[in-house]
Amino acid sequence: MTAHDIAASGAGAGSLRRSLEAASPRYGERAIRAFLVGCAAFSVLVTIGIVLSLLFGAIDFFRAVPVLDFLTGTDWAPGFEPAAFGVLPIVVGTLNIVFWALAVAVPVGLLSAIYLAEYAPARVRRVVKPMLEVLEGIPTVAIGLWGLFFLRPLAEDLFPFLAWSTPHAVGVAGVAVGLLIVPLVASVSDDAMRSVPGSLREGAYALGASKLRVSLRVVLPAAVSGVVASLVLGVSRAVGETMVVLMVAGARPQISVDPTASVQTVTGHIGTTATGDISTGTTDYYTIFAVGALLFVLTLAMNMFAIRLVRRFREVYE
Amino acid sequence: MPVPMPDTRELTVRPAAAAKEVHRVDKTFELRRVSVRYGDNPAVKDVSMDIFHKNITALIGPSGCGKSTLIRCLNRMNDLIPSARVEGELRYHGEDLYGSRVDPVQVRKLIGMVFQKPNPFPKSIFDNVAFGPRTIGMKGDIREIVENALRRAGLWNEVKNRLKDNAYGLSGGQQQRLCIARAIATEPDVILMDEPCSALDPISTARIEDLMLELKERYSIVIVTHNMQQAARVSDMTAFLMVELTADEKTRYGELIEYDDTSKVFTNPADSRTEDYISGKVG
Ligand SMILES: Nc1ncnc2c1ncn2[C@@H]1O[C@H](COP(=O)(O)OP(=O)(O)OP(=O)(O)O)[C@@H](O)[C@H]1O
Ligand SMILES: [Mg+2]
Numbered sequence: 001m002t003a004h005d006i007a008a009s010g011a012g013a014g015s016l017r018r019s020l021e022a023a024s025p026r027y028g029e030r031a032i033r034a035f036l037v038g039c040a041a042f043s044v045l046v047t048i049g050i051v052l053s054l055l056f057g058a059i060d061f062f063r064a065v066p067v068l069d070f071l072t073g074t075d076w077a078p079g080f081e082p083a084a085f086g087v088l089p090i091v092v093g094t095l096n097i098v099f100w101a102l103a104v105a106v107p108v109g110l111l112s113a114i115y116l117a118e119y120a121p122a123r124v125r126r127v128v129k130p131m132l133e134v135l136e137g138i139p140t141v142a143i144g145l146w147g148l149f150f151l152r153p154l155a156e157d158l159f160p161f162l163a164w165s166t167p168h169a170v171g172v173a174g175v176a177v178g179l180l181i182v183p184l185v186a187s188v189s190d191d192a193m194r195s196v197p198g199s200l201r202e203g204a205y206a207l208g209a210s211k212l213r214v215s216l217r218v219v220l221p222a223a224v225s226g227v228v229a230s231l232v233l234g235v236s237r238a239v240g241e242t243m244v245v246l247m248v249a250g251a252r253p254q255i256s257v258d259p260t261a262s263v264q265t266v267t268g269h270i271g272t273t274a275t276g277d278i279s280t281g282t283t284d285y286y287t288i289f290a291v292g293a294l295l296f297v298l299t300l301a302m303n304m305f306a307i308r309l310v311r312r313f314r315e316v317y318e
Numbered sequence: 319m320p321v322p323m324p325d326t327r328e329l330t331v332r333p334a335a336a337a338k339e340v341h342r343v344d345k346t347f348e349l350r351r352v353s354v355r356y357g358d359n360p361a362v363k364d365v366s367m368d369i370f371h372k373n374i375t376a377l378i379g380p381s382g383c384g385k386s387t388l389i390r391c392l393n394r395m396n397d398l399i400p401s402a403r404v405e406g407e408l409r410y411h412g413e414d415l416y417g418s419r420v421d422p423v424q425v426r427k428l429i430g431m432v433f434q435k436p437n438p439f440p441k442s443i444f445d446n447v448a449f450g451p452r453t454i455g456m457k458g459d460i461r462e463i464v465e466n467a468l469r470r471a472g473l474w475n476e477v478k479n480r481l482k483d484n485a486y487g488l489s490g491g492q493q494q495r496l497c498i499a500r501a502i503a504t505e506p507d508v509i510l511m512d513e514p515c516s517a518l519d520p521i522s523t524a525r526i527e528d529l530m531l532e533l534k535e536r537y538s539i540v541i542v543t544h545n546m547q548q549a550a551r552v553s554d555m556t557a558f559l560m561v562e563l564t565a566d567e568k569t570r571y572g573e574l575i576e577y578d579d580t581s582k583v584f585t586n587p588a589d590s591r592t593e594d595y596i597s598g599k600v601g
Contacts, residue, residue: 122400199437203497205398207450207504208427217449222440 054296057289064283070290076253076264078273078284085287087294089253093170093265094239097249100174100259101181101238106231108178109185113227116186117193118215129190135183144247147176152248162260168250171259176248177241181234188233192226193219225309232306236299242267266295344371345411346508346538347392352406354387354396360564360571361387364406367557367577374530374539376553376580378546380595383559384572385542389510392540393429394422427454430501434513436493438485438500443477446485446496450504463503471499472529491522498529502537509533511541515548527552546596549580556583558592 062070065085073086112132116125152172156164196219204218220227250262251272264272270288278285347369354361362384369375369392377385387396394415396402408415415425430450438446447464450456456463464481468474473495477488485496494514501509511530515523523545530539530552543549549556557577561570576583576592587593 197437199433199435200439202395202398202431202433203437203439203500204449206393206395206426206431206433207453207500208423208425209449209453210423213453218439 051296054289054293057286058293061283061286061290064286065290074255076269078269078287079278083283085283087266087291089255090264090266090269090291091294092255093249093253093263093268096170096257096259096263097174097177097241097245097265098235098238100171101178102231102235104175104178105181105185105234105238109182109230109234110189110227112182112186113189113193113230114215114220116190118211118219129187132183132187136187138180140180140241140243141247143176143180144244147172147244147248151176163258164260166250166260166262168248168262169260170249170256170263173245173247173249174238174259176244177238180241180244181237184237185230185234188230189223189227192223192230195226196222225312229306229309232302232309236302236306239299239302240267240295242271246271266291270295342368342370342373345369345409346371347415348407348409348412350407350409352388352391352404352408354384354391354405355403356399357401360569362559362572362574363562365559365572365574367574369538369540370555371538372534372536373554374534374541374552376549376556377540377542377559378544378549378556378595379559379572379575380561381544382570382572383561385559386512387572388559389512389540389542392508392510393426393431395426395431397422427504428506429508429510430504430506431510432494432497432501432512432514434516436490436497436517438488438493438496440484440486442482443485443488443496444481447499447503450500454504456504467499467503468496470502470529470533471495472525473499489522491518491525494518494522494526495529498526502533506537508538508540511539513542513544516544523548546584550584553580556580558583558587558589558595560591560595 070085070087072088073084074088075084075086076089077084116128120128148167152167152169155169155172155175156162200218200222201214204214209217245265245268249265249268251264251268252262253264253269254261256263269291273284273288345368347367349365349367349369352365353363365388377389379385387402390396391404391408392410392415396404404416410425410429414420439449441449444464447467448460451460451463465474465478468477473492476492477483477496480487485493488496494517498509498514515526518526527548530541533539541549541553555578558575559572560575562573563570576587576589578588582588583592584596587596
């Protein structure tokens with residue numbers, strides 16, 4: 001029986017049928033709908049456009065340099081003679097930054113989140129939580145300045161036995177980036193921990209667990225996917241961070257684990273190359289597209305991972 | 319298998335009116351003019367009663383009369399609500415439960431609690447039961463402790479092959495029995511149950527009632543229930559609370575109307591309000 005049949009069979013109740021139909025064809029609603037669809041489509045198109053432009057540039061680059069050489073080469077010297085296009089040094093530079101950033105952001109961010117979610121009185125929360133959100137918005141160039149002129153000399157004072165040979169230091173840059181992502185990690189982890197149902201806390205308290213035990217053994221594990229997601233978002237941010245890294249880590253593409261070394265990162269390369277005087281159309285010029293595409297793939301993969309985690313985390317309780 | 323099971327079935331089908339043997343010997347709790355406020359709003363006022371050892375004590379009364387509030391005083395769960403204030407005298411085996419040197423964490427190790435909605439941790443079945451014993455640092459083989467608790471909660475046969483599975487995979491009734499297993503794993507002295515069966519079907523309810531009657535051999539149990547038959551079936555003593563209005567009719571608070579042997583409360587209540595409530599005329 002189709003909808004039409006049903007309508008026809010109900011013909012006897014004509015007056016009722018009329019009252020169920022829309023009084024007027026709401027044009028306003030349709031216009032708004034079309035506008036909203038347009039906005040959504042625009043942002044999707046822009047994203048696709050960005051990806052495509054990266055992709056075309058990268059394809060031009062890979063005409064000149066084999067993909068395998070690019071991905072496995074350990075020498076990165078695009079502007080030099082002879083030029084070398086092994087991306088590993090700047091990837092390792094980025095990993096260096098991520099390592100130091102996590103070394104700061106994991107303990108500081110998680111402990112702040114535990115404090116905020118489980119210990120802080122409502123009064124303190126009301127002040128600190130918005131403050132974290134403001135901190136997330138500090139211009140990174142300000143943090144770069146602070147890293148270069150405050151944190152870097154401080155690091156040398158604190159650890160005079162290290163070989164501080166240049167005004168730059170990847171370890172210091174990583175720490176600065178770590179502090180940059182602490183608010184993000186703390187805020188998202190705090191949200192995750194606070195959405196753990198109070199009944200679980202009650203259940204644990206009723207078994208004679210102390211506050212610390214409830215926080216660490218019940219709340220934190222229950223919120224683990226949200227917490228991990230916050231860290232993945234933080235890592236994405238650290239990988240993509242350019243200004244602080246350019247200012248504090250320096251620009252020498254080299255594979256090094258020394259925190260005092262001057263090191264270039266993936267974003268650092270794009271930043272310097274795109275702002276330097278390089279003629280368009282050269283292979284040097286196309287490196288930024290190849291490297292940009294690599295960066296895009298890396299962060300996309302991490303964000304998708306984070307989104308999946310967050311989704312799973314929402315499903316844990318029913 | 320530890321204690322031989324007493325024939326609980328016979329107890330559960332016994333008519334509610336039949337007299338039970340009530341052992342009014344050791345007092346587990348003594349409440350003297352206990353009042354609880356949330357901020358400026360009184361929730362219960364001037365409750366005085368004795369709760370006896372190895373008894374099942376039921377708290378009944380209409381919604382909002384403060385049954386949960388009162389039962390949560392007994393293991394200091396109300397400490398977790400910042401606005402809650404407890405006044406009056408509350409003794410546990412003679413000791414002031416709200417004394418300045420009493421540690422609420424320590425109190426809750428002795429006085430376990432089962433909640434209205436099953437609240438297992440999102441961990442394995444095993445880890446759920448092991449949580450309490452690990453918390454209090456219980457001696458002995460943890461696997462044995464967990465198995466014993468699950469057996470006594472009547473859940474062992476259903477879960478013995480899936481101890482590593484997440485507790486959320488269990489049915490509601492199984493989850494609630496898991497929560498009971500979790501509460502008894504630490505061998506507490508008292509178990510508080512706030513409407514433990516309200517989310518369960520009749521069969522799961524019957525199992526938990528059987529379980530309570532069995533547990534009463536070893537523990538004191540205080541249970542809040544909206545189910546009159548349940549109170550009549552399982553409890554030895556029954557307290558009836560009701561919502562009262564203050565003289566100026568501005569605020570409502572709960573008050574203890576009657577507290578006596580269950581058989582007396584249900585067959586021959588002293589207060590007409592109790593009779594009205596039990597016979598379904600109000601509430
Ligand atoms: N956390 C709280 N903050 C403020 N007021 C509360 C809080 N918990 C309970 N109350 C109030 O205290 C009174 C008693 O509540 P309580 O939950 O103890 O009643 P109850 O008898 O358990 O009711 P029910 O049968 O519906 O569970 C109610 O008026 C309630 O609004
Ligand atoms: Mg209640």
